[in-house]
Amino acid sequence: MKFEALLELVGDEPLFDTSLLLAGDAQRAKIQRQLARWQRSGHVLQVRRGLYSLAPPYRRRTPHPFLVANRMVKASYVSCQSALAWYGLIPEYTPVTVSVTTMRPAPGRLYLGSIVFGMSNQTSGLAIIWCR
Incomplete structure (x- = not known):
């Protein structure tokens, strides 16, 4: 697959799955090898295994932090201050998107252009996921 075809x-999707590229008669090994090449050359950013975004010069739409937080960990939900601010229930500006899950996410950080993603486990059994 050529980069122009990708x-x-x-081009209009802020994030895309490898399953989208594997539709039809595509071979998994070739697609994964090509994605690795595009990552090294700076054309594609890997968000997590199987989830990618085009690099800033090539993307037409920047991924919304709510979308990134939701797609990073399945069964995670935008909540806390982020949800309250989105619906206009608090007057404060919230620069960080907070998402909560009961799953056990792996700690880490992701830099996706201007989005910083991280996770921290809480004692209440919930995991807080944040995007800035």
Whole structure:
């Protein structure tokens, strides 16, 4: 697959799965090898295993932090101050998107252009996921 074909296929999507590229008669090994090449050359950013975003010069839409937080960990929900601010229930500005899950996420940080992603486990059994 050529990079121009990828741009035509996922150019309007802020995030895309490898399953989208594997539709049809595509071979998994070739697609993974090509994605690795595009990562090294700076054309594609890996968000997590199987989830990618085009690099800033090539993407048409920047991923919204709510979308990134939700797609990073399945069964995670935007909540806390982020949800309250989104619905106008608090007057404060919230620069960080907070998402909560009962799953056990792996700690780490992700830098996706201007989005910083991280996780921290809480004693209440919930995991707080934040995007800035």
